[in-house]
Structures are given as C-alpha cells and as structure tokens.
Amino acid sequence: MSMTLQEAIKLSGTPTLMAGSSIKAADEILADEPVAYAIVANCTISGVGTLHGVVAVTDRRVLFCSRVLGQVQAASLFFQAGIGVGNISGPLTYKLPLSGSGTSMTVELGNRRTLSAFQNTLLETFMSFPEHGTLETIWAEDLPATTPLTKRGQAKQRIKANKAAGVACCPKCGSTSLSANKKGFSFGKAAAGSFVAGPVGLVGGALGANKLVVTCLNCGYKFKPGQ
Numbered sequence: 001m002s003m004t005l006q007e008a009i010k011l012s013g014t015p016t017l018m019a020g021s022s023i024k025a026a027d028e029i030l031a032d033e034p035v036a037y038a039i040v041a042n043c044t045i046s047g048v049g050t051l052h053g054v055v056a057v058t059d060r061r062v063l064f065c066s067r068v069l070g071q072v073q074a075a076s077l078f079f080q081a082g083i084g085v086g087n088i089s090g091p092l093t094y095k096l097p098l099s100g101s102g103t104s105m106t107v108e109l110g111n112r113r114t115l116s117a118f119q120n121t122l123l124e125t126f127m128s129f130p131e132h133g134t135l136e137t138i139w140a141e142d143l144p145a146t147t148p149l150t151k152r153g154q155a156k157q158r159i160k161a162n163k164a165a166g167v168a169c170c171p172k173c174g175s176t177s178l179s180a181n182k183k184g185f186s187f188g189k190a191a192a193g194s195f196v197a198g199p200v201g202l203v204g205g206a207l208g209a210n211k212l213v214v215t216c217l218n219c220g221y222k223f224k225p226g227q
C-alpha cells in the first residue's frame with residue numbers, strides 16, 4: 001500500500017501539532033517516493049541528538065526529517081544498503097534502534113500498536129524492494145520483571161504477551177529473536193507471513209504463506225506462519 005506522506009501520517013493517527021514544517025520538509029525530500037507508513041515521533045540520530053519530526057517508510061528507505069527554526073535535519077537508511085534492527089527498549093516509549101550504512105537512528109514508537117505497525121511495514125516494504133540487501137532483525141524486547149517462573153512458565157508468559165501485542169514470536173519458547181536472510185528459507189517472507197497471521201496483519205496472503213518457514217534464533221524451532 002503506498003500513498004503520499006500526508007495520507008500516511010493521517011492514517012497512522014499520530015498528532016501532527018508542532019510538526020507541520022517537518023512534514024513539509026520531508027515531503028520535499030521524498031518528492032514522488034511512495035510512502036508505506038509515516039508517523040510523527042521523537043528520534044535519536046547518531047551524532048546529532050534527539051529530535052522531533054517525521055519518520056517515513058517508503059519503497060526504498062526509512063527517512064527521518066525534522067525542521068526546527070528553518071533548519072532541516074534529515075537521515076535516511078536505504079533498504080539497498082541493508083538495515084540493522086536492534087532490540088526494542090523503553091517500557092513506555094518502545095524505542096527501536098535502526099542502523100544502515102553510515103548512520104543510525106532510534107525511533108520512539110510510543111506504544112505497542114505503533115511498534116507493531118512499524119515492524120509490519122518495515123518487513124513488508126523491505127521484502128517488496130526489488131534489490132533488497134539483508135535485513136538483520138532481532139525483534140527482542142525488554143519484558144517487565146516478573147516473579148521467577150519455570151522455563152515453560154516463562155515461555156508461556158512471553159507467548160501470551162507477544163500475541164496480545166501482535167508481535168510475532170516462536171510458538172515453542174516465545175522468543176522474538178529472529179533473523180532475516182535472503183538465502184535458503186527466506187526469513188523476511190516468513191516473518192511477514194507470520195505477521196499476517198497475527199492480529200495486526202497488513203500483508204494479506206499474497207506471499208504464499210503455505211511455503212514459508214520461520215526459524216527461531218533462540219531455540220532453533222522451525223514453524224509455519226500463524227502456528
């Protein structure tokens with residue numbers, strides 16, 4: 001699904017108050033690039049600091065753009081160069097670190113729903129990019145501290161929390177640590193497929209879900225999306 005930046009921001013429902021000039025600046029940078037997802041958020045750019053602005057996922061990159069007092073700060077991570085996705089942190093802000101060639105950014109997604117939608121879009125658009133590189137993903141999250149449980153109890157709890165959040169995870173151990181590689185079993189496709197089966201699913205069945213296999217990095221369990 002592609003649209004203009006304005007349409008994407010409207011669809012994601014993030015408040016645009018104070019971000020008007022950032023949106024306008026991002027729009028100028030993107031020109032005619034189709035946008036798959038966009039939010040207004042705080043973002044920490046390496047070597048720059050934390051800024052308020054627009055985060056947009058297009059068919060070729062993740063763009064952050066902020067314009068304050070006429071000064072534009074922008075950073076792009078291009079799919080073609082490969083993108084690294086780090087551990088989610090921050091119990092209230094859901095910070096997701098992303099890195100690419102030469103720069104890195106940490107996006108504050110604000111809540112689980114936005115995090116989930118952002119993950120979905122990132123995987124979907126990355127896989128549909130014609131010459132995509134490698135998307136290294138570790139969808140791990142700092143879970144809140146709980147009373148000690150047995151290993152099986154911990155796994156059950158993780159699975160329940162992840163399902164409630166619409167985050168794909170291993171049905172055996174509950175781990176969200178998964179890795180994408182174009183070779184062999186295409187994890188990117190598998191992951192996108194598994195997201196489809198989740199409550200948030202955006203992708204539809206277009207990827208041939210019956211052929212997909214997801215591998216858990218934590219326990220090695222292989223499973224089909226939606227299992």
Ligand SMILES: [Zn+2]
Nearest residue numbers: 170173216219
């Ligand atoms: Zn597992």
